[in-house]
Amino acid sequence: MRFVPLLLLGTLVSACAKEGPPVADVVSEPQTVTVTATDYGYQLPSAPIKAGLTTITLVNEGKEIHHLTLIRLADGKTMSDFMTAIETPGPVPDWAVGMGGPNGAPPGGEANATLVLESGTYVVACFIPSPDGVPHFAKGMIMGMEVQPEDGATAALPAGDIQVGLLEYGFTLSQTPMAGKRSFTVTNQGKEPHEVVLVRLAPGKTIEQLAAWLEAGEQGPPPGEPIGGLSGMNPGQVQNFSADLTPGTYGFICFVPAPDGAPHFAHGMVATFTVS
CATH class of the missing domain: 2.60.40.420 (Cupredoxins -  blue copper proteins)
Structure with missing residues (x-):
C-alpha cells in the first residue's frame, strides 16, 4: 500500500480554491453513482450522471488499493486537452480543478464520497502508485466523465x-x-x-x-x-x-x-x- 504525493495531484487540487456547498441539517436523498475500479481502469455507469447532490461509491475489484479523484475541466477543455497538458512539466493549468472523490478503497472493498457535482466535463483518475512506483493513471486508470445539468433545485450536503x-x-x-x-x-x-x-x-x-x-x-x-x-x-x-x-x-x-x-x-x- 502506498499513496504517492504527486506534485500533479497537489497542483490539481490547488488550482482553484472555492467555497464548499452549504451543509444541511435536513437530509436529502442524493443521486447514487457506482463506479467499478480494476487494475487498471474504471467502469462508469451507463445511465447519465446529473449535477447536484451525489454519492459516488467506488467498488474495488482489483488487487491493489484505488481511489477516484475528480478533476473538473473548465473553459470548454476536453480530456484530450488534459492529457496533452500533463505531458508538459510544470503546474497543471487553472482550467483543471481537483474536486475530491472517494479515497482509499481496499482490494475487494469500497469507498464513498457525497458531494455536490457541477455540470460539465470531468476527468477521473487514480494517482496511487503500483509496487513498481508507476502511478495507476500512467497505466491507463484515467478517463473522461460527463455530468449533465440537473433537473431541479440543488439539494444541500447533509x-x-x-x-x-x-x-x-x-x-x-x-x-x-x-x-x-x-x-x-x-x-x-x-x-x-x-x-x-x-x-x-x-x-x-x-x-x-x-x-x-x-x-x-x-x-x-x-x-x-x-x-x-x-x-x-x-x-x-x-x-x-x-x-x-x-x-x-x-x-x-x-x-x-x-x-x-x-x-x-x-x-x-x-x-x-x-x-x-
Missing part, C-alpha cells in the same frame, strides 16, 4: 455524524466516533489542498508507524489498511464520506504534497482515535 477539519498540518474531530456506520463531514479549513485517508490500524500499531512504513518503502506487513476517505480537496471545500467502524484503533493521514514537496504526513498530518 450534515454528518462527525465533523472533521483539515488544517496545516493536522486533523480536528468534533467527537470520537463510536462503532457502527458513521458519516463524516470533512471541511478543508486550511490554506493548502488536503485529503483524508481513514486507516484501520493493526493491533498494537500506530499511524506514525504506518507513515514510517511508507517512507521506508513498504517493507514487511502493513501496519494498517485504508477503509475510506476523500481525495484531494481545495481550501474551503466540504464533502462527506461514510465508513463502517468496528472497535479498534484508527488513524487519519494526508499524502498531498506541501510546497516543499514533502507529503503532509511528514509534517505531522496524522491523527489517531480509538473506537469502542
